[in-house]
Every structure is written in C-alpha cells, then in structure tokens.
Amino acid sequence: MFARSQASTISRQYSNAPPPGHLVADDKWRGHELLSHLKGQVAVLLESSLSPVDFYLFGGAAVVYLAEADLLECEKCSERLVRLQKMGLNGVVIGERTHLSATYFDQLQQQAVLNCGLNIVPVTGATDAARILAVIVKKATSQNKANPLEDSLNEKVSWDEALLKGLCTVPGLGRIKAKALLVKFRNYQGLCKASKQDFVPIVGQKLATAVFNFLHS
Numbered sequence: 010m011f012a013r014s015q016a017s018t019i020s021r022q023y024s025n026a027p028p029p030g031h032l033v034a035d036d037k038w039r040g041h042e043l044l045s046h047l048k049g050q051v052a053v054l055l056e057s058s059l060s061p062v063d064f065y066l067f068g069g070a071a072v073v074y075l076a077e078a079d080l081l082e083c084e085k086c087s088e089r090l091v092r093l094q095k096m097g098l099n100g101v102v103i104g105e106r107t108h109l110s111a112t113y114f115d116q117l118q119q120q121a122v123l124n125c126g127l128n129i130v131p132v133t134g135a136t137d138a139a140r141i142l143a144v145i146v147k148k149a150t151s152q153n154k155a156n157p158l159e160d161s162l163n164e165k166v167s168w169d170e171a172l173l174k175g176l177c178t179v180p181g182l183g184r185i186k187a188k189a190l191l192v193k194f195r196n197y198q199g200l201c202k203a204s205k206q207d208f209v210p211i212v213g214q215k216l217a218t219a220v221f222n223f224l225h226s
Contacts, residue, residue, distance in 0.1 A: 027054065027067045029150040032142060035059040043074075046139035051146045061092040064142065068149025071098040074138065075117070080110040086117055094125040103138050106131035106175065115223070122197050129197070131175040172197060179216070179223045186212045190220065200224055 027033045036057040038044055044053055059065070064072040073093050075086055093100040102121050106114040114131060121129040132138045176187035189211050194200045201224055208217035 026069075027065055028052075029067050030146065031067050032146050033059070033065040035063050038063065041135070043135040043139050046136050047143060050139075050143040061089040062096075062098075066142065066149070067146050069099045070101045070145065071096070072101045072103055072142070075102065075104040077105045077107050077110045080104060080113040080117065083113055083116065086113075087120060090117070090121055090125050090127060094127065100125075100127045102127050102129040103132055103141065104129060105134055105138075106178070107133065111178075118197070119201070119225075123201060130172070131178075176220070176223075179219050182212065182216055182220065186216065 031052045031054055032047075033054045033056055034044060036055050039055055047053055061073055062071045063074040064070075066072060071093065073089055075089075079086055090102065093102075102117075104110075104114050104117060118129050118131075121127040130141060132141065173184065173187050173191055176182060176190060177184055179187070190200065190208065193211060194203055194207075200220075205217050205221040208220050211217075212220060
C-alpha cells in the first residue's frame with residue numbers, strides 16, 4: 010500500500026530522508042505501472058510538489074526519471090537537470106533509452122555527466138527502472154549506508170549493471186568486453202574522457218571506434 014504524508018513538515022522530512030526500506034515518489038506517479046512493479050519490494054510514500062525530483066530513495070539519492078516521451082523534449086529535460094544540479098543533492102537521472110529516444114538519451118547523457126556532474130542510468134522501461142530503484146533501496150537499507158553509490162566498484166552492482174547494459178547496446182561489443190571497459194575506466198566519466206586508442210587494447214580497433222562513437226554521438 011502506498012502512504013501519503015499528512016503534514017507538510019512530515020512530507021519535507023520524508024523527502025530529505027525516507028525511512029529505511031522506503032522511497033518517496035511524487036504524487037504524479039500515483040497509479041503508474043512503475044509503482045505497481047515496486048509493490049512487495051520497497052514501501053512507497055506519495056508526496057506532492059517534489060519537482061524536479063521524481064523519487065527520493067533511502068540512502069540519499071534524488072532521482073529524476075525521464076521517460077521516452079520526456080527525452081524527445083530536449084529543452085525541458087535539460088532544464089530539469091540544471092534544477093536538480095542547483096539543489097545540491099545526490100542527483101541521479103534514470104532515462105528510457107529506446108530505439109526512438111537513443112539519440113536524445115546519448116545527448117542528455119553527456120550533459121548530465123560532463124556538465125552537471127550527475128549519475129545517469131539507462132533503462133528499457135518502467136519494469137527495468139523499478140528493479141533498479143528497489144535494489145538501491147534494499148541495499149542501502151541492509152548496509153545502512155547514507156550513500157550506496159559510494160561503494161567500491163565490485164559492490165556498486167545496480168548502477169554498474171545499468172551502465173553495462175548501456176554499453177552492451179553497441180553492436181558486437183558483448184557483456185564480457187563491456188565489463189572489461191567498465192573495470193578499466195570505472196565509470197561513465199572515465200569512459201568519456203578516454204580516447205579511441207585507449208579502447209583498442211581492450212576491444213580492438215573496430216569496436217573501439219564503435220564505443221567511442223556511441224559515447225560521443
């Protein structure tokens with residue numbers, strides 16, 4: 010069951026620090042399939058006027074969710090990212106990278122990471138996003154960590170899996186080579202700063218070009 014805070018003071022308290030095992034969702038998500046997928050995994054508190062944030066997670070992350078339709082409106086997406094950055098929170102962007110939105114997602118990814126310093130995670134849709142949100146909340150709850158994104162490389166399972174999934178969309182790359190790139194360059198910022206030649210020893214000349222074009226298209 011989804012609860013809604015009754016008092017505004019309680020609402021703000023939850024938004025800044027949801028209880029263990031919880032996330033706070035903006036009321037616009039009421040009835041959305043994403044929340045249905047979260048049932049039985051994490052408890053959801055519904056609150057109004059969280060914009061530009063869509064979800065606050067236990068563990069400190071403030072999440073902006075950009076659906077396929079949102080990504081097609083580049084200017085509005087950019088404005089939301091800037092607003093999130095100015096809030097000074099542990100901002101995370103989850104975006105639906107689909108056949109239709111791939112180009113827009115890649116452009117936004119560069120802005121989020123390089124210009125705004127935000128983590129960005131590609132998903133295929135609401136089911137995928139719900140799984141990632143649930144993993145982060147559960148992990149933060151079980152470890153009682155203020156920020157699960159600060160774990161070591163091997164422990165950052167959910168976010169690294171999402172980045173790995175994005176790399177695997179490069180034709181011919183495959184999970185093993187994608188994982189090797191992630192181990193070498195550690196995160197999206199590291200991958201973007203690398204040159205094409207930096208990728209060659211790991212994936213070969215042809216795939217190095219494909220990966221570089223994917224990151225900078």
